[in-house]
Amino acid sequence: MAKILEKRLIRKPDVYFYKIAAPLISKKALPGQFVIIRLHDKGERIPLSLADIDPGEGTISLIVMAVGKTTHEFSTFNAGDDILDLCGPLGQPTHVEKVGRVVLVGGGFGAAPLYPIARAFKAAGNTVTVVMGARSSDLLIYEQEMRQVADRVVITTDDGSKGMKGVVTAALVQELEQHGAGLVVCVGPAIMMKFVAQATRPFKVPTIVSLNPIMVDGTGMCGGCRVIVGGETRFACVDGPEFDGHLVDWDSLMQRQKGYHREERESFEAWKDRHRRMLDKDHQPLCE
Amino acid sequence: MTDSRAAKGVAAKKIAPKKTPIPEQDSQARRSNFGEVSLGYTPGQAKLEAARCLNCAKPACVSGCPVGVPIPRFIQALNSGNISTAFDIIKEANLLPAVCGRVCPQESQCEQRCTLGKKFEPVAIGRLERFAADWIMQSGLTEVPKIAPSTNRRVAIVGSGPAGLACAYELAKAGHAVTIYEAFHEPGGVLLYGIPEFRLPKRIVAAEIEVLRKMGVQIVVNAVVGKLISVDELLSEFDACFVATGAGTPKFMCIEGENLNGVYSANEFLTRINFMRSHSFPEYDTPIRKGQRIAVVGGGNVAMDSVRTALRLGAGEGIIVYRRSEEELPARREEVHHAREEGVRFELLTDIVRIIGRDGSVSEIECIKMGLGEPDAGGRRKPVAIKGSEFRIPVDMVIMSIGTNPNPLVPQSTRDLALTTWGYIVADDRTGETSRPGLYAGGDIVTGSATVISAMGAGRRAAEAIHGHVMRKQ
Numbered sequence: 001m002a003k004i005l006e007k008r009l010i011r012k013p014d015v016y017f018y019k020i021a022a023p024l025i026s027k028k029a030l031p032g033q034f035v036i037i038r039l040h041d042k043g044e045r046i047p048l049s050l051a052d053i054d055p056g057e058g059t060i061s062l063i064v065m066a067v068g069k070t071t072h073e074f075s076t077f078n079a080g081d082d083i084l085d086l087c088g089p090l091g092q093p094t095h096v097e098k099v100g101r102v103v104l105v106g107g108g109f110g111a112a113p114l115y116p117i118a119r120a121f122k123a124a125g126n127t128v129t130v131v132m133g134a135r136s137s138d139l140l141i142y143e144q145e146m147r148q149v150a151d152r153v154v155i156t157t158d159d160g161s162k163g164m165k166g167v168v169t170a171a172l173v174q175e176l177e178q179h180g181a182g183l184v185v186c187v188g189p190a191i192m193m194k195f196v197a198q199a200t201r202p203f204k205v206p207t208i209v210s211l212n213p214i215m216v217d218g219t220g221m222c223g224g225c226r227v228i229v230g231g232e233t234r235f236a237c238v239d240g241p242e243f244d245g246h247l248v249d250w251d252s253l254m255q256r257q258k259g260y261h262r263e264e265r266e267s268f269e270a271w272k273d274r275h276r277r278m279l280d281k282d283h284q285p286l287c288e
Numbered sequence: 289m290t291d292s293r294a295a296k297g298v299a300a301k302k303i304a305p306k307k308t309p310i311p312e313q314d315s316q317a318r319r320s321n322f323g324e325v326s327l328g329y330t331p332g333q334a335k336l337e338a339a340r341c342l343n344c345a346k347p348a349c350v351s352g353c354p355v356g357v358p359i360p361r362f363i364q365a366l367n368s369g370n371i372s373t374a375f376d377i378i379k380e381a382n383l384l385p386a387v388c389g390r391v392c393p394q395e396s397q398c399e400q401r402c403t404l405g406k407k408f409e410p411v412a413i414g415r416l417e418r419f420a421a422d423w424i425m426q427s428g429l430t431e432v433p434k435i436a437p438s439t440n441r442r443v444a445i446v447g448s449g450p451a452g453l454a455c456a457y458e459l460a461k462a463g464h465a466v467t468i469y470e471a472f473h474e475p476g477g478v479l480l481y482g483i484p485e486f487r488l489p490k491r492i493v494a495a496e497i498e499v500l501r502k503m504g505v506q507i508v509v510n511a512v513v514g515k516l517i518s519v520d521e522l523l524s525e526f527d528a529c530f531v532a533t534g535a536g537t538p539k540f541m542c543i544e545g546e547n548l549n550g551v552y553s554a555n556e557f558l559t560r561i562n563f564m565r566s567h568s569f570p571e572y573d574t575p576i577r578k579g580q581r582i583a584v585v586g587g588g589n590v591a592m593d594s595v596r597t598a599l600r601l602g603a604g605e606g607i608i609v610y611r612r613s614e615e616e617l618p619a620r621r622e623e624v625h626h627a628r629e630e631g632v633r634f635e636l637l638t639d640i641v642r643i644i645g646r647d648g649s650v651s652e653i654e655c656i657k658m659g660l661g662e663p664d665a666g667g668r669r670k671p672v673a674i675k676g677s678e679f680r681i682p683v684d685m686v687i688m689s690i691g692t693n694p695n696p697l698v699p700q701s702t703r704d705l706a707l708t709t710w711g712y713i714v715a716d717d718r719t720g721e722t723s724r725p726g727l728y729a730g731g732d733i734v735t736g737s738a739t740v741i742s743a744m745g746a747g748r749r750a751a752e753a754i755h756g757h758v759m760r761k762q
Contacts, residue, residue, distance in 0.1 A: 038473060041299055044564060044573035045473075047625050070573060085473040089511040216564070216574070219471050220695055221510055221536035222556035228547060238696060252547050255648040259549040263575030270570045 001084070002086035004038075005059060007079050009140050014066040015109050016075055017051070023058035026089050031116035032094030035060065036218040038085035039073055046070050047215045047237075049113035050089070051142075054263065060088075063112035063141065069268040076275075091241045094208070096120045099182030102115055103175055105134045105151070105168050105196050107188025111142045113210065114187050119149040127151050129179070131171045131190075137162035154196065157238075164202045166194065169199040176203045184246065190254050197245030203228050209245035211236045213256055303368070303406040308337040310415055320601050321695040322485040322567065325626055327389070330610070334419040336370045338366040340404060341411045348401035349413060354745035355454075357381045359398060359413055366416060372429060374420045379433065383457040383500075384419075384450065384479075384744065386425060386492045389418025392741045393484055393589075393620045409453045411521055425495055436463035441758040444526040446468065446513045446698060449477020450740045451532035451731025453500060454747030462504040462755050467526070469511040471697075477534060477695070479740070482555070484593050486600070487623070490562075514697030517704075519727065527758040530750050531713060532743070535732035538692040541585075545643030546688070550650035554586070554594045554689035561597055573577070579685030581605045583653050585640050586689030587612065588737075594621040594687045595632050606632045607681065609637040611658050611671045639673060643686055652680045655749035692737050702727075712736060720750030728754055 006019035015028040018236065025035065029050055038043045052061035075085070094117050102121045106114040111132045117162045122128045130151070133156040134140045140162065146153050155163025156171045164171050168188075175181070176199075184207040186196040193209040213225040213236050220238035227236050228249035299453040312318075312328040316324055329337065358377055365374035394400075394414040402410030416417045424430055441464045447454045448470040452701045474480060479493045482665045501507065503723035513519060513533070521527045538553035540546055557576070560566040564574035582598040584591045587610035596608040608627070611638050617624055628634075634753060639656045644652040660669040694711045706714040706723035713722055713729040720728040730746030732738060 026351060042565075042572045085510050087471070087473070087512060089515055090512065121692075155713045216556060216559055217472065219536075220696065221538070222541065222551040222559050223538045224546060226540070233542060233547070235537075249547075252504055256547060258579075258648070262573045263569065265572040267573060267575065 001082040002198060003219060004077055004079050004081050004083065007077070010063070011109075011139060014075070014272055015141060015198055016064050017064045018064065019059050019079075020062065020083065020086065020172075021058060022060045022086060022088075025086070026053055026055045026058050026060050029053045029089035030093030031096065031120045032113070033089040033091045034218070035062070035086055035088030035092060036215065037074075037083050037087075043072055043084065045085070045211075045216060045218070047085075047090070048209070051112035051115060053116055063109055065109045065286050067080050068264050069271045071097065072268070073271060074144055075152060088216065092239070093196050094120065094185065096124050098125045100126060101179060101181045102126045102183045102185065102230060103127060103172060103181045103188040104128065104130045105172055106130065106189070107168055107186075107192040108134060108139070109141055110188030110192075111146065114164075114185070115145050115149065117185060117187075118146060122149050122151075126182075127221065129154065129181075130228070131156065131168050131175060133157065133168035133171070133231075135159065167195070172196060173199050178206060181205050184212070184245075185242075190257060191251060193245060193249075194250040194254075197248065197250075198208065201246055208242050209247035209248060210241045211243060211248065211253060212241070213253060214259060218220070227256075290638070293619075303340050303342075303408065305334075305405065305408045307412040307415075308333050308340075311413070312486075313627075318486065318525040319630050322604075324489055324598055325486050326541045328390065328422055328629060329415055329419040331419075331423070334366055336367065337412050337649050338363045341367065344403050348403060349411075350399040350421070353381075354397065354741045355381045355748055357385075359560035362420065363411065363523060365417060366420065371420055371423050375424045375429075375452060378417055382744070382746075383454050384496050384740075385417050386496060387450075387479060388744070389414045389416075390488050391620075391739075393739060395621050397741065407474075410538060422549050422722070423535040425492070430495070432498060432499060433461055435461055435503060437461040438465070439446045439759065441465070441761070442467070442526045443460075443754055443758065444522040444643065445531045445532065445581060446519065446522070446529065447471075447477060447532040447534060447731075447733075448475035448507060449534050449535075449731060449743065451743035451747040451750075452477070452530065453497065454470050454744035455530045455730070455748075455751045456500055456505050456533065457503070458748055458751030459754060464618065464752070464755070464758065465504070465506075467506040467508060469513050469517070470507060470509045471512040473509050474563070475507050475509065481559045482590065482593070484558065484562055484597050486596065487531070495563070501698075510744070512697065514701035519698055519702040522615065523724070523726055527761055528728065528754045530747070530754060531698055531699050531722075531729040531733060531746060532731040532745075533695050533725065533733045534620075535737050536695045536710075538688065539691045539693055540688055541640070541690060543642050545645055547641055548645040548650050549648050550579065550684055551643060551686045551688065552577075554584070554590045554687050555692070556596055558590070558597065558734075561641035567601060573640065577685055579603050579683070580691060581681075581683045582653060582685045582687065583607045583609050583640070583683045584680060584687045584689055585609045586691070587617040587619060588689065588691075589623055591687075591689035592619045592627050594689055596623075596627055596630060598685070598687070599630055599632070607635055607683070608632055608641055608657060609638050609653070612638065612668075613637055613660065620685070637671065640686075641678060644680070650684055650686055652682050653686060654678055654680050692732075694733050694736075698733070703718055710736070718749060719753035720746060721753060726757065
């Protein structure tokens with residue numbers, strides 16, 4: 001069991017920040033790694049990237065967007081509640097070294113796991129630019145945090161409500177044309193990572209992406225998270241989650257991510273139904 | 289000589305030539321439930337079967353048992369109606385009799401060497417072992433074994449499958465403080481995530497593990513050794529460490545279409561169902577695809593478990609695709625028999641060539657017929673593809689059950705640990721000693737995929753060596 005120490009709604013209506021007591025994990029975890037949680041004994045195991053690691057206070061932080069049953073259910077958890085199972089750190093950490101200029105690209109709430117990665121690249125003596133994009137300004141998260149660790153933060157919004165109008169790839173290309181880079185690291189939705197990898201290819205900049213396939217155990221024993229990289233089958237949970245973006249078979253990844261769409265909807269609908277009834281019941285006095 | 293004399297004795301005693309039949313769930317009814325197939329002997333049936341044992345002076349059966357259960361002794365106890373004594377005798381050697389009685393391939397172990405088997409069917413040793421264990425459990429007589437006074441020695445065990453549990457049991461009995469580290473959220477390893485409920489009810493695994501807890505064994509779950517804590521750290525904290533992480537990484541064939549939706553490794557398929565209970569989705573949150581026509585590639589126990597599980601999820605047809613012939617099927621005879629009874633179709637001497645998809649999901653498999661060529665070094669005839677014999681089978685799910693590789697987490701993260709070229713840990717057969725002093729290993733991480741009981745045997749032997757090692761330490 002792991003206790004939630006702090007919970008905040010950081011983006012209305014659906015993105016939450018959690019600080020969790022995890023003394024052992026926080027001592028071992030490195031940027032780029034993830035944990036698997038299970039909320040209760042009927043729950044599923046879901047992977048979540050680490051948004052922060054604090055070995056001093058023995059905590060890890062997670063940023064979770066409520067998109068389906070488990071994440072919505074998680075959003076009903078509060079400070080003081082326990083998560084039944086917290087397993088980690090899992091996956092290979094980001095390979096951090098001094099390469100000169102590093103551009104980190106984050107999309108949506110993918111910006112969160114980039115935060116410890118940015119801090120590590122900065123600490124390794126790199127010049128760090130963060131390009132972060134969202135559909136509109138109110139959907140941006142972690143901007144202040146990023147400004148604290150990066151040399152420069154470039155914001156893009158699809159609707160132009162903040163920063164550059166357009167998608168992250170346009171800003172990235174501009175950055176590469178003007179300043180160049182020794183490395184690009186991208187975390188975000190698969191479709192965005194695919195286009196980022198395409199955008200950096202002509203510049204021949206090594207591009208690391210953090211893949212997000214469906215996982216079950218997260219320890220290499222099932223292969224549910226298998227991805228094709230450079231024509232070979234790899235397990236994202238133990239070989240990754242980070243891979244060379246220029247070698248990833250994106251279409252296969254995105255196809256596999258959709259493998260349970262029907263079941264996910266079914267589960268979410270059933271939960272909403274139950275949850276509503278539960279809430280209704282709460283509003284009635286239990287006894288006279 | 290002894291054998292033939294014993295066999296003559298058989299005739300003289302007018303012993304029933306066949307095993308006492310065991311009651312089973314009807315083959316049609318059980319296809320739609322996860323209840324146990326084999327229902328177990330009644331006390332009367334057990335007594336009848338126990339009476340078939342010749343009580344050989346030099347029992348060959350014992351040498352066929354990887355943990356050396358004193359078989360004739362426990363059967364004689366059953367014969368005289370003393371079930372509780374029978375159980376105590378079994379427990380001298382075997383921590384998990386209710387499990388082993390159910391899942392051991394007795395036909396290639398104890399029962400293969402049974403003297404009675406030379407002339408008739410061998411004594412049903414497995415069924416009797418199971419009977420004694422179940423009877424004790426049902427009567428609530430399960431006792432925590434006597435534990436030696438504390439030695440003040442601490443041993444860490446990595447992995448809570450059969451090898452780790454058996455090692456923990458012996459070490460705890462000897463008075464050592466034992467801590468098991470398990471990566472999953474519940475202990476049991478393959479007993480929990482691999483072997484289905486209809487063959488091994490989970491309450492039995494839980495009950496047997498509960499005994500360990502009562503013996504004072506600490507079990508730390510969600511602890512991935514190699515990530516959360518390393519073997520090197522364990523060795524500095526504990527007096528010795530036993531690694532039993534299994535061979536849990538599934539192999540894939542790297543054929544076209546293998547990453548389509550609806551293609552599972554048997555490990556993933558069985559983990560979702562046995563461990564995450566996705567057969568009860570959406571009551572439980574983990575989803576599973578429910579195919580109508582399912583192909584399982586492979587012929588081992590895991591393949592049989594997968595195809596029979598798929599039928600229970602509602603598949604209309606389950607097909608085993610195996611590249612060798614019936615004779616070479618590595619699965620337990622009884623499971624092949626049960627699968628046949630449940631209507632599984634066997635495509636033998638057939639290999640899968642590629643998987644064909646529609647809209648990202650499996651729609652067909654392309655197979656090729658195989659012939660048997662020259663025997664290989666191990667004496668098995670090598671299957672050879674017959675040119676031009678390709679054919680297709682429409683299916684909507686494929687389960688790859690072609691074996692496993694060692695899990696890389698411990699081998700990758702441990703200093704100076706000698707490995708085989710295949711990534712298994714090099715360990716002494718008798719003691720489990722590895723290239724690191726104080727570090728022992730056993731089970732599938734050393735031998736590759738084998739049986740529950742051979743893993744337990746390795747755990748037991750390592751426990752003895754570890755006991756010697758830690759007692760020598762100041």
